[in-house]
Amino acid sequence: KAGVTQTPRYLIKTRGQQVTLSCSPISGHRSVSWYQQTPGQGLQFLFEYFSETQRNKGNFPGRFSGRQFSNSRSEMNVSTLELGDSALYLCASSPRGGNQPQHFGDGTRLSIL
Amino acid sequence: AQSVAQPEDQVNVAEGNPLTVKCTYSVSGNPYLFWYVQYPNRGLQFLLKYITGDNLVKGSYGFEAEFNKSQTSFHLKKPSALVSDSALYFCAVIPRSTGFQKLVFGTGTRLLVSP
Numbered sequence: 001k002a003g004v005t006q007t008p009r010y011l012i013k014t015r016g017q018q019v020t021l022s023c024s025p026i027s028g029h030r031s032v033s034w035y036q037q038t039p040g041q042g043l044q045f046l047f048e049y050f051s052e053t054q055r056n057k058g059n060f061p062g063r064f065s066g067r068q069f070s071n072s073r074s075e076m077n078v079s080t081l082e083l084g085d086s087a088l089y090l091c092a093s094s095p096r097g098g099n100q101p102q103h104f105g106d107g108t109r110l111s112i113l
Numbered sequence: 114a115q116s117v118a119q120p121e122d123q124v125n126v127a128e129g130n131p132l133t134v135k136c137t138y139s140v141s142g143n144p145y146l147f148w149y150v151q152y153p154n155r156g157l158q159f160l161l162k163y164i165t166g167d168n169l170v171k172g173s174y175g176f177e178a179e180f181n182k183s184q185t186s187f188h189l190k191k192p193s194a195l196v197s198d199s200a201l202y203f204c205a206v207i208p209r210s211t212g213f214q215k216l217v218f219g220t221g222t223r224l225l226v227s228p
Contacts, residue, residue: 004156033214043203043218056213090156097214099145099164099207104156 001026004105006091012111018079021108025072025093031055032074033102034066037088046089049074050097078110086112115140117204119219126194127227134189134222136204144206146187147216148178151201160202163187174198194226 005024013019025032034046045058049068066076072093078085088109092102116139126132138144145164149157161172168180178189187204204219 006156031214033216035216042220043205043216045215045217048214056215058215092157092214094214099162099209100214101147101159101162102157102214102216103159104149106154106156 004091004093004103006089006105006108008108009106010109010111012113013081014113015081015083017081018077019081019110020075020077021089021091021110023074023076023091023093023105025074025091026103029093029095029103030072031094031097031100031102032068032072033092033094034074034076035090035092036060037090037107038086043090046076048097055097081112083112086110115144115206115208115217117206117217117219119202119204119222121222122220123223123225125225125227128196129193132191132194132198132224132226134202134204134224136187136189136219138185138187138204138206140185140206140208140217142209143182144208146178146180147205147207148172148176148187148189149203149205151203151221157203160189194224196226196228199224199226 031050033048048056052068063079068074088107090107092104094100147162148160163180171177205216
């Protein structure tokens with residue numbers, strides 16, 4: 001069974017631009033979560049989607065948004081990029097959420113110039 | 114506020130020796146507890162979880178963890194370390210109250226196993 005696939009793996013943007021990251025969960029998984037990983041703040045939860053609905057949201061500004069499609073694939077969007085948005089963005093999936101272990105992709109490394 | 118503490122930034126151990134990576138948590142109620150491992154330029158890999166039941170949980174690659182409710186700890190252990198165990202280890206919790214997949218992570222502990 002294929003794992004969680006995130007595209008692209010690397011991305012370079014400049015301040016003020018916007019970016020869209022993509023995540024394909026493991027087949028059959030309906031819960032998709034996003035996390036931001038930085039050296040300073042560590043791993044922080046962004047949001048979780050289940051059956052195309054956002055179920056939970058972390059403490060990030062409204063510039064960070066996401067969505068989930070009917071095939072469970074998910075995208076996250078960051079608008080008006082700031083230098084501090086440089087990070088590794090990780091997507092994770094699980095069959096139904098709750099206390100089930102999450103399976104992580106290898107992430108998208110976003111660098112803001 | 115919910116939090117997870119990993120008091121050691123780095124743990125050094127010789128190959129073949131037992132290892133322990135410490136984790137304590139501050140969460141109301143009884144949370145779900147997890148350990149994940151991250152290798153360079155990779156995402157996180159699930160090692161083990163504690164939901165309920167036996168306080169000693171066995172996981173992948175020979176790792177185990179001991180849940181101690183009175184000390185609010187969930188230390189990761191392995192009887193005999195391998196050089197290939199060298200990686201970044203994260204303890205995480207999901208408060209039962211949320212019911213969702215909002216993992217709260219510790220800051221991570223780098224494990225270095227020397228030959």
